[in-house]
Amino acid sequence: MEIKKLGKADVVVIGGGIFGCAIAYYYTKNNPGKKIIVLERNELCNSATSRAAALMTIVRSKRSYIPLSLETYKAVADMEKQLGESLDMRTVGMLHVAASDARMKDLEELMEIAKEFKQPAHYISNEKAHRMCPWLKTDEAIKIGFIPNEAYCDPYLLGTFYARCAKMQGADIRQGVEVKELIMEENNAIGVNTVSGNIYADKVIIASGAWAPILAAQAGIGLPMAPVRSQYWITEKSGIFPVDSPMVLLPDAQAYARPEGGSLLFGIRESNSFSVSPKDIPSDISHFSFSPDRGAADLSEVIDQLARFFPKVYDIGLKYYIAGFSGYTPDGNLSMGIVPGITNLLFATGCVGAGISVSGGVGRAFAEMAEGRHNPFDFSDFDIQRYGKIDPFGNEWLQKCAYARSKKVSG
Numbered sequence: 001m002e003i004k005k006l007g008k009a010d011v012v013v014i015g016g017g018i019f020g021c022a023i024a025y026y027y028t029k030n031n032p033g034k035k036i037i038v039l040e041r042n043e044l045c046n047s048a049t050s051r052a053a054a055l056m057t058i059v060r061s062k063r064s065y066i067p068l069s070l071e072t073y074k075a076v077a078d079m080e081k082q083l084g085e086s087l088d089m090r091t092v093g094m095l096h097v098a099a100s101d102a103r104m105k106d107l108e109e110l111m112e113i114a115k116e117f118k119q120p121a122h123y124i125s126n127e128k129a130h131r132m133c134p135w136l137k138t139d140e141a142i143k144i145g146f147i148p149n150e151a152y153c154d155p156y157l158l159g160t161f162y163a164r165c166a167k168m169q170g171a172d173i174r175q176g177v178e179v180k181e182l183i184m185e186e187n188n189a190i191g192v193n194t195v196s197g198n199i200y201a202d203k204v205i206i207a208s209g210a211w212a213p214i215l216a217a218q219a220g221i222g223l224p225m226a227p228v229r230s231q232y233w234i235t236e237k238s239g240i241f242p243v244d245s246p247m248v249l250l251p252d253a254q255a256y257a258r259p260e261g262g263s264l265l266f267g268i269r270e271s272n273s274f275s276v277s278p279k280d281i282p283s284d285i286s287h288f289s290f291s292p293d294r295g296a297a298d299l300s301e302v303i304d305q306l307a308r309f310f311p312k313v314y315d316i317g318l319k320y321y322i323a324g325f326s327g328y329t330p331d332g333n334l335s336m337g338i339v340p341g342i343t344n345l346l347f348a349t350g351c352v353g354a355g356i357s358v359s360g361g362v363g364r365a366f367a368e369m370a371e372g373r374h375n376p377f378d379f380s381d382f383d384i385q386r387y388g389k390i391d392p393f394g395n396e397w398l399q400k401c402a403y404a405r406s407k408k409v410s411g
């Protein structure tokens with residue numbers, strides 16, 4: 001009932017994950033006096049966001065992500081000042097281990113990209129890498145690059161930093177409010193129908209994560225992304241996992257790792273990633289069974305590859321298993337922006353497992369676009385129409401997106 005009295009907002013955002021919260025932060029910061037409402041059907045950041053390994057990778061082979069991630073680091077510094085609290089981001093750096101000619105070439109390119117973006121990066125010896133990460137066996141490494149400014153964080157805390165700052169700046173953030181339908185007048189979005197009534201707005205932003213294709217379909221858009229499972233494990237504590245050791249990318253084993261308070265958090269890319277139709281995911285993700293065997297079969301498939309670099313993996317105890325869905329695309333590029341011909345509807349979607357890292361850039365971009373201003377970032381690689389017409393619920397599409405994750409070798 002209360003919502004019915006709200007009348008009209010300038011912007012309504014569907015979804016209170018890290019994208020929705022970051023948009024609210026930038027929108028209220030850059031447009032004082034304007035009204036933005038964020039609607040989250042559960043609790044803030046309950047879904048993909050709180051499950052992320054939260055590597056905030058800056059230097060990547062995909063250049064178009066880099067300015068977005070750099071913006072996240074700026075936002076963190078600003079929000080820490082605003083809240084008078086530390087996010088306790090861990091700037092431990094990232095080791096990139098190349099153990100084949102193909103991956104060595106990738107690493108050399110990456111080190112050039114680091115230079116291009118003025119990020120410190122240098123090669124280090126195998127012995128030094130092993131001293132920094134005593135769990136890491138480096139005998140097979142041909143070259144190891146170190147990028148010292150890379151960090152990880154607590155993703156839930158970062159999401160709620162955005163939300164708390166947004167609230168301080170005037171955002172109206174509502175939890176427990178589910179959006180049932182977009183309200184469209186032909187090809188123009190004018191609001192949303194929620195469990196408690198209608199909210200009208202000049203701009204509607206879909207930031208509903210794995211479920212985004214369901215709402216997009218109501219506007220006639222086949223949103224090119226599919227929910228694909230990511231999974232990782234956290235080991236028991238051991239002296240071989242120093243708390244401030246660097247994060248490690250092992251592209252030859254399609255694996256990554258980072259310290260987690262005296263344990264090791266590590267993830268793999270299984271050869272058959274698991275994707276599912278957005279329509280088959282319950283609205284509360286905690287009711288979804290990602291893997292009855294807690295990923296054991298997938299891990300055993302790649303364990304020998306991983307053991308080349310992490311021999312202790314055979315006998316270390318695994319204390320936690322975490323899984324969740326990210327919106328993947330066949331080319332590994334984000335899927336977001338606007339669609340010509342559909343007015344006042346924006347898509348902050350298709351995060352490709354990098355949403356924590358790029359959240360600052362995504363938040364700023366949508367805050368600008370929602371006001372009809374120029375997007376300060378280049379979104380041309382992320383164009384929603386780049387695949388033409390697709391059926392985001394069809395098996396063929398779901399498989400294509402899952403395959404893209406299986407082949408992913410970057411962080």
Ligand SMILES: Cc1cc2nc3c(=O)[nH]c(=O)nc-3n(C[C@H](O)[C@H](O)[C@H](O)COP(=O)(O)OP(=O)(O)OC[C@H]3O[C@@H](n4cnc5c(N)ncnc54)[C@H](O)[C@@H]3O)c2cc1C
Pocket residue numbers: 014015016017018019020039040041042043044045046047048049050051052053054055056057177178179180207208209210211230231232283322323324325326348349351352353354355356357358
């Ligand atoms: C296991 C795992 C590891 C990851 N590791 C990393 C990493 O190392 N680095 C990195 O950058 N990223 C990582 N990610 C990806 C990152 O978590 C996501 O990119 C990011 O959280 C996406 O944020 P989001 O806001 O789009 O989605 P979500 O956090 O899923 O938020 C979407 C929200 O929309 C709400 N919603 C949906 N439909 C409706 C509706 N109809 N009405 C109201 N609310 C609705 C949902 O309840 C949800 O809260 C990882 C993800 C997983 C699962």
